[in-house]
Amino acid sequence: MKFISDAKLLLKVTQEYKTAQFTLAFSAILTLLFLFYSYDFKAGHSRPVVLIFFSIYAVTTGLIALSSWMIKKDLASDREIKRPTRLLGIPLVFTVLIGNIFAASYGFMLLSKNKTAEYTFAVYALLTQIFIILVSALNIYKPYVVDSFLLTMGAFIALSVVYLVMIVLIAKYVTPVTAPKWMLFAGIVLVAATVTGNIFSFLLGYSLIQKARNKDASTIEKWQKMWQKILRNTMAVFGLFFIIFMFSLSVASSWTFDYDFATKNDYSALLQTPSLEHPLGTDDYGRDLFSRIVFGAQISLIVGFFSTIIPAVIGGALGAISGYYGKTTDNIIMRLLDVLYAIPGILLAIAIIAAFGANTTNLIIALSVGAIPTYARTMRANVMQISNYEFVESAKALGASDAAVIFKHIVPNSLAPMIVKATLTIGGAVISTSSLSFLGLGVEPHIPEWGNILKVGSAYLETHSYVAVFPGLCIMLLVLSFNFLGDGLRDALDPKAN
Numbered sequence: 001m002k003f004i005s006d007a008k009l010l011l012k013v014t015q016e017y018k019t020a021q022f023t024l025a026f027s028a029i030l031t032l033l034f035l036f037y038s039y040d041f042k043a044g045h046s047r048p049v050v051l052i053f054f055s056i057y058a059v060t061t062g063l064i065a066l067s068s069w070m071i072k073k074d075l076a077s078d079r080e081i082k083r084p085t086r087l088l089g090i091p092l093v094f095t096v097l098i099g100n101i102f103a104a105s106y107g108f109m110l111l112s113k114n115k116t117a118e119y120t121f122a123v124y125a126l127l128t129q130i131f132i133i134l135v136s137a138l139n140i141y142k143p144y145v146v147d148s149f150l151l152t153m154g155a156f157i158a159l160s161v162v163y164l165v166m167i168v169l170i171a172k173y174v175t176p177v178t179a180p181k182w183m184l185f186a187g188i189v190l191v192a193a194t195v196t197g198n199i200f201s202f203l204l205g206y207s208l209i210q211k212a213r214n215k216d217a218s219t220i221e222k223w224q225k226m227w228q229k230i231l232r233n234t235m236a237v238f239g240l241f242f243i244i245f246m247f248s249l250s251v252a253s254s255w256t257f258d259y260d261f262a263t264k265n266d267y268s269a270l271l272q273t274p275s276l277e278h279p280l281g282t283d284d285y286g287r288d289l290f291s292r293i294v295f296g297a298q299i300s301l302i303v304g305f306f307s308t309i310i311p312a313v314i315g316g317a318l319g320a321i322s323g324y325y326g327k328t329t330d331n332i333i334m335r336l337l338d339v340l341y342a343i344p345g346i347l348l349a350i351a352i353i354a355a356f357g358a359n360t361t362n363l364i365i366a367l368s369v370g371a372i373p374t375y376a377r378t379m380r381a382n383v384m385q386i387s388n389y390e391f392v393e394s395a396k397a398l399g400a401s402d403a404a405v406i407f408k409h410i411v412p413n414s415l416a417p418m419i420v421k422a423t424l425t426i427g428g429a430v431i432s433t434s435s436l437s438f439l440g441l442g443v444e445p446h447i448p449e450w451g452n453i454l455k456v457g458s459a460y461l462e463t464h465s466y467v468a469v470f471p472g473l474c475i476m477l478l479v480l481s482f483n484f485l486g487d488g489l490r491d492a493l494d495p496k497a498n
Contacts, residue, residue, distance in 0.1 A: 020110075087111075114175075250301055300449065303443075320380070345367075349436060434475050440455070
């Protein structure tokens with residue numbers, strides 16, 4: 001009985017088995033969706049291309065199920081995953097070419113015993129780069145591409161090779177606490193590669209630099225523990241992947257997409273259904289929906305980020321001052337913020353935009369103002385608690401000024417809840433951006449933004465539903481991703497859990 005109990009416990013704590021169950025569920029769902037879509041019920045015939053994808057996804061699902069069974073068997077008999085089982089990860093890795101991020105990431109995880117944070121960063125840096133290449137490559141079916149297309153695609157392919165090499169080197173040489181000195185140069189190169197928007201490259205480079213320098217063991221340990229907790233949360237990891245993928249695609253679009261396809265009218269291609277030239281179809285002005293959604297991601301991410309960081313900084317500063325000084329200062333600041341808090345955020349945003357006009361800058365200001373009180377309340381509560389700690393009293397006794405005590409000692413120790421809150425509320429900012437644009441109160445109507453695209457598509461839900469479905473899916477996935485990442489950060493940064 002004890003052996004059976006130990007085997008069950010091993011299954012619960014083994015990351016490969018937990019990820020296998022998660023991946024199996026998603027892969028099975030995608031397989032069923034391809035099966036359902038493989039037959040055109042109106043025309044009464046099958047879709048050969050979709051059938052091919054269904055077959056590949058069905059085989060993939062079978063491989064995942066087999067690997068899950070073999071992991072369970074290995075753990076029961078030898079208490080570790082055997083090499084033949086790990087080799088099943090090789091065919092799963094190649095499923096990235098058909099867009100199965102779940103199976104591909106699981107394949108990489110299955111292949112290596114040494115799963116440091118750096119290994120995971122390298123895997124997702126590679127997957128992000130491959131997805132960027134695959135998405136950007138769809139432009140080759142258009143009549144023309146931007147002049148920088150071929151050069152950029154070549155650079156992206158070269159970067160993919162670099163990430164693949166780093167996966168192999170990290171699996172072989174990097175431990176949870178150390179990395180070879182020569183990896184310092186690799187880390188610098190990877191940090192520089194962040195100009196492509198691939199934040200995983202920055203995380204990988206920064207982490208390798210820390211370990212290669214090997215100067216502060218406690219800092220490395222804290223960094224590793226935090227990311228290990230986040231990376232154990234599968235949904236948080238995929239949320240982070242989608243956010244970084246959209247950000248990287250937004251950056252890459254400047255070099256691989258032509259903005260004219262997203263803005264110029266083409267009356268010879270009105271409301272065309274998805275095709276190779278127009279992967280997501282066209283709208284009622286003949287504009288390529290695929291290009292509009294890609295460039296629309298820039299607006300959604302920019303507005304979402306700045307309308308979160310601005311109130312976080314202003315509200316955090318006000319909350320810190322209010323919580324530290326208390327009494328009269330606290331009453332004045334918080335009562336003024338209570339007045340602002342009493343006004344519904346969306347109503348305040350509408351009023352500001354109506355007064356100053358609809359554009360991106362005013363939209364950021366409108367969304368930022370209404371969010372200040374919530375961040376101030378969060379910071380105030382943290383500061384009031386931390387102000388009583390001994391290290392704060394020690395700083396005061398050593399003659400530190402109030403400003404130094406607040407912003408050098410208290411605020412840095414109060415950032416964890418603020419970071420979690422910011423991550424969770426960015427999704428709300430994205431929804432508010434799209435909602436205001438849908439109402440005609442966001443960015444200018446001609447600018448490709450998901451809310452603007454959705455507004456156009458709402459008029460064609462019965463005849464050309466894809467015009468509304470695709471931007472709606474992007475909004476939903478981005479918001480879900482921020483929420484999943486926020487949950488992961490909350491679990492990782494929770495002092496009680498730590």
